[in-house]
Amino acid sequence: MSKRSYSVEEKYEILKALDEHYSTYELESKYNVHHTTILDWKHKYDKYGFEGLKESSTQKEYSKELKLAAIREYLSGKYSIREVIRLYEISSTSVLRGWIKKYNNHRDLNDTSKGRSSSMTKGRKTIWEERIQIVMDCLGNGKNYQEAANTYNVSYQQVYQWVKKYEDGGEEALKDKRGHKKEEGSLTQEEKIKLQMKKLERENERLRAENLFLKKLEEIERRRK
Known part of the structure; x- marks a missing residue:
């Protein structure tokens, strides 16, 4: 060819x-x-x-966190390599394949640009409700961690970690764990009901976010035909 x-x-x-x-x-x-x-x-x-x-005359910049997130998405088997490059706005499949090769050979994946890496690694303090909102928005935009980071002025790594924590343990996993955690067995009946309602709300939010993401993937499939 x-x-x-x-x-x-x-x-x-x-x-x-x-x-x-x-x-x-x-x-x-x-x-x-x-x-x-x-x-x-x-x-x-x-x-x-x-x-x-148009062909870009400058090299596109990628953070180390974005590279690792894209690699892990692909290796999870959930998405094709072409779906991953579109979700993360990577310039080509060959670029992602190069990162995967380095990753599999246990070689370092560095930020493409030093200027970008400084802004990517700088985080800020957030409250629990804010972290929930950021996660919901990130799931709703197809896990575009960089877009969510830019929108809320937090680091890419923060968004990535919050999404993973939410997927593993829901909203409670996004709380600051340095405080004392009350055991579920010691909750009152009213507190247990409230906790159950929170779990149901979290599941509904997760399903809504997933539906938005699936719609995006369906749109990609329609455009490919």
């Missing part, structure tokens, strides 16, 4: 042909470009328009 570069106009012409009900495999044969590359172009065009079809 040819490795030559394609102009924005050429990419757009190929995408127009795709919209005219040609399959990606037919276009692969006709234009000598891999069908997965065509899908990448379509995704970028749908999201960013013509700007998404």
Whole structure:
């Protein structure tokens, strides 16, 4: 398969042909470009328009935390490599494959940019309710940890850890554990009912967040066809 570069106009012409009900495999044969590359172009065009079809003249920056999160998502087996690069806005599958190779060979994964790493590792204190809101928003946007971090002015690593804690133990896992924890066996009947209601609310929130994420994945699948 040819490795030559394609102009924005050429990419757009190929995408127009795709919209005219040609399959990606037919276009692969006709234009000598891999069908997965065509899908990448379509995704970028749908999201960013013509700007998404332009070749970037600068290297895209990624934090160490983002690299590790993307690798773990892929290795979990829940998503394909193409779904992972779209969820984390990674430039190509080859970039992610390179990170995975380093990870499997126990080599260090560093921040792409020193300037970005300083802002990525700087966290701030938050209250319990705020952490819950951040987690809900992050789950609702398909686990875009960086977007949530930017929105709430916290670090990527904080968001990543809070989401994992919530998935493992719910809202209670997001509390500051340095205080004294009251055992469930010593709760009054009223407190037990309130705790059960909290658990049900948490499950409903989790299901709503998952449904939003599944809708995003369905949209990705529709665009790939």
